[in-house]
Amino acid sequence: MCGIVGLLLKRPALRPALGELMLPMFIGMTERGPDSGGLAVYGDRAASGERRFSLYAGESAVDWDAVAADVRTRFGQSTIEINGNHAIVEVNAAPEAMAQWIAEAHPDIALLSAGRTMDLYKDIGAPGEIAERYGFGRLRGTHVVGHTRMATESAVTPAHAHPFTFGDDFCLVHNGSLSNPNNVRRELEHQGVSFVTDNDTEAACRYLGHRLNEGDDLETAVTRGFSVLDGFYTLLIGTRDTLAIVRDPFACKPAIVAETDDYVAISSEYRSLAALPGVESARLFEPRPRQLYQWRVQ
Amino acid sequence: MNFDLASQSVRELNAYLHGAAPDASVTVTSPNGAHNVAVGVNVPVNIDIQGHVGYYAAGMNQLAKIDIHGNAGPGLAEGMCSGEVHVRGFASVAAGAAAHGGLLVIDGDASLRCGISMKGIDIVVGGSVGDYSAFMAQAGHLVVCGDAGDALGDSLYEAVIYVKGSVASLGADAQEQAMTDDDHARLTALLQRAGFAHESHAFRRVGSARTLYHWNADAEQEY
Numbered sequence: 155m156c157g158i159v160g161l162l163l164k165r166p167a168l169r170p171a172l173g174e175l176m177l178p179m180f181i182g183m184t185e186r187g188p189d190s191g192g193l194a195v196y197g198d199r200a201a202s203g204e205r206r207f208s209l210y211a212g213e214s215a216v217d218w219d220a221v222a223a224d225v226r227t228r229f230g231q232s233t234i235e236i237n238g239n240h241a242i243v244e245v246n247a248a249p250e251a252m253a254q255w256i257a258e259a260h261p262d263i264a265l266l267s268a269g270r271t272m273d274l275y276k277d278i279g280a281p282g283e284i285a286e287r288y289g290f291g292r293l294r295g296t297h298v299v300g301h302t303r304m305a306t307e308s309a310v311t312p313a314h315a316h317p318f319t320f321g322d323d324f325c326l327v328h329n330g331s332l333s334n335p336n337n338v339r340r341e342l343e344h345q346g347v348s349f350v351t352d353n354d355t356e357a358a359c360r361y362l363g364h365r366l367n368e369g370d371d372l373e374t375a376v377t378r379g380f381s382v383l384d385g386f387y388t389l390l391i392g393t394r395d396t397l398a399i400v401r402d403p404f405a406c407k408p409a410i411v412a413e414t415d416d417y418v419a420i421s422s423e424y425r426s427l428a429a430l431p432g433v434e435s436a437r438l439f440e441p442r443p444r445q446l447y448q449w450r451v452q
Numbered sequence: 453m454n455f456d457l458a459s460q461s462v463r464e465l466n467a468y469l470h471g472a473a474p475d476a477s478v479t480v481t482s483p484n485g486a487h488n489v490a491v492g493v494n495v496p497v498n499i500d501i502q503g504h505v506g507y508y509a510a511g512m513n514q515l516a517k518i519d520i521h522g523n524a525g526p527g528l529a530e531g532m533c534s535g536e537v538h539v540r541g542f543a544s545v546a547a548g549a550a551a552h553g554g555l556l557v558i559d560g561d562a563s564l565r566c567g568i569s570m571k572g573i574d575i576v577v578g579g580s581v582g583d584y585s586a587f588m589a590q591a592g593h594l595v596v597c598g599d600a601g602d603a604l605g606d607s608l609y610e611a612v613i614y615v616k617g618s619v620a621s622l623g624a625d626a627q628e629q630a631m632t633d634d635d636h637a638r639l640t641a642l643l644q645r646a647g648f649a650h651e652s653h654a655f656r657r658v659g660s661a662r663t664l665y666h667w668n669a670d671a672e673q674e675y
Contacts, residue, residue: 405582408544425484425506438523440544
C-alpha cells in the first residue's frame with residue numbers, strides 16, 4: 155500500500171498557499187504510507203540559465219557552507235538554501251555535471267533532483283514528521299506531487315522513498331507494485347540509463363523519463379508503458395507545467411480527483427481531500443483505467 | 453441518534469449499531485471518506501449517511517436500510533446478506549462483491565468488478581459499470597442502466613445480467629439470451645424498487661452459456 159497526493163492550483167493567487175492546502179492531503183494518507191514520504195514542488199524559481207538542485211545529507215553531518223563554497227569554485231555564481239540535512243542549490247550547471255561532481259566531491263550527499271522549477275524532498279519517517287522537518291506547509295508554487303510509502307518490495311531508505319526523478323523537472327510517484335522492474339532496468343541500462351536503487355518505481359520513472367528524452371510526448375510514453383510495465387500501478391507524474399495520472403488496465407490501486415475552478419486535487423482516497431476548501435462542490439471522479447489524465451499550469 | 457464522524461470514531465458508531473437496541477433511525481454526518489462505516493449491522497434500522505464514504509461501507513449488511521448521500525469507496529456492501537443499500541453518487545471498484553442477498557442501488561456509475569462473485573444479491577446501477585463486472589457471479593441479478601465495460605459476466609454461473617446500454621465485450625462463457633416474461637417481471641420489479649423509470653423492454657439479458665460447467669478434457673485448455 156502507499157498513498158499518492160497531487161495538487162495543481164489553477165488560480166495564481168492561491169500559489170503562496172500551495173503547501174498549506176496540500177498538507178492535510180499529505181498527512182491524510184499516513185495510514186496508507188507510514189514509513190516514508192516525499193514530494194516534488196514546482197514553482198517559477200530559477201533565473202534563466204540556472205538550475206535548482208535538491209541535495210540531501212541524511213544522517214551525515216555536512217558543512218553546507220563548505221559545500222556552497224565548493225559549488226562556487228566548481229560552477230561559479232550560486233545560491234544555497236539550507237534546511238537541516240537538506241539544501242537547494244541554484245547554479246548554472248548541467249544535471250549530469252552536477253551529479254558527477256557531487257558523487258566525487260561529496261559522496262555523503264545525495265542529489266535528489268535537478269530542474270528549473272522543481273524542488274524535491276524525501277525522507278523516512280511518518281508523513282507528519284517529514285512535513286514538519288522540511289516545512290511542507292510553507293511551500294509555494296504551482297503544483298505538487300507527493301507520496302506516502304508503505305514499502306512492500308524494497309528497503310525503507312530515503313533513496314527508496316518517492317518521488318523519483320529523471321532529467322530536468324520530471325518526477326513520478328507510484329501506488330502499487332511492478333512485477334518486471336528488473337527486466338525494465340536491464341534494458342534501460344543497455345541504453346545508457348543509470349539507476350540509484352533497486353526500487354520498482356524507479357524503473358517506471360526512468361522508463362517514462364527516458365521515453366520523453368527520446369522524443370515521445372507523455373501520452374505516447376505512457377501508452378508504450380502499458381506493454382512494458384507489468385504489475386499494478388497508479389502513477390502520478392509531474393513535469394514543469396503538468397500534473398498527470400494514469401492507472402493500470404485493472405485499476406488495482408485507487409485514485410480520486412476533485413476539480414474546481416481553483417484547483418485539481420488528486421489522492422488515493424477521498425478522505426485526504428475532505429479538508430480542501432470548496433471540495434463539497436467539486437467535480438469528483440475516479441480516473442478510468444488505461445487513460446492518461448493531464449492538467450496544465452495556466 | 454446522530455453520529456458526527458468529525459468528532460466521533462467509526463468504532464463508536466459501529467459498536468452502537470451492533471449494540472443491544474439501536475434507534476430505528478441513525479444519522480451519520482461528516483463521514484469524509486472514512487472506512488468501514490456501518491459494517492456488520494444485523495438489525496432493521498435506517499441509517500442515513502450524509503457524505504462520502506471510503507472502503508467497505510455497509511459491508512456484511514443484514515436487515516438495515518443504509519442510504520449514502522455521496523460516493524462510496526472500494527468494496528461497498530461487500531458480503532451483504534439482506535437489507536438495502538442505496539448510494540446517491542458513484543461507487544468505486546468491487547461494489548456488492550460476493551454478496552448473498554439484499555438490494556444494492558447505485559445512482560451513478562460503478563467502477564470495475566461490480567458484483568464480482570455475487571451470490572444472490574440484486575444490484576441496480578443507474579449509470580455504467582466498469583470492466584470485469586459480474587465476474588464469476590453465482591446468483592442474483594445485476595441491472596445496468598448505462599453501459600458495461602469489457603469482459604462482462606466472465607465465467608458466469610447462474611447470476612443474470614440485464615443491460616440497457618452498450619457492452620464493450622462479453623467475458624468467457626457469457627452470452628446474450630432472449631428475455632422471457634419472467635425476466636421482464638423480475639426486471640420491472642427491480643427497477644421499480646430502485647426508483648428508476650426505465651422500461652424492461654429496453655434491456656438485454658446476459659446469462660451463462662454453461663460451457664465451463666464441466667471439465668472438457670478434449671478442449672485446447674485455452675480460455
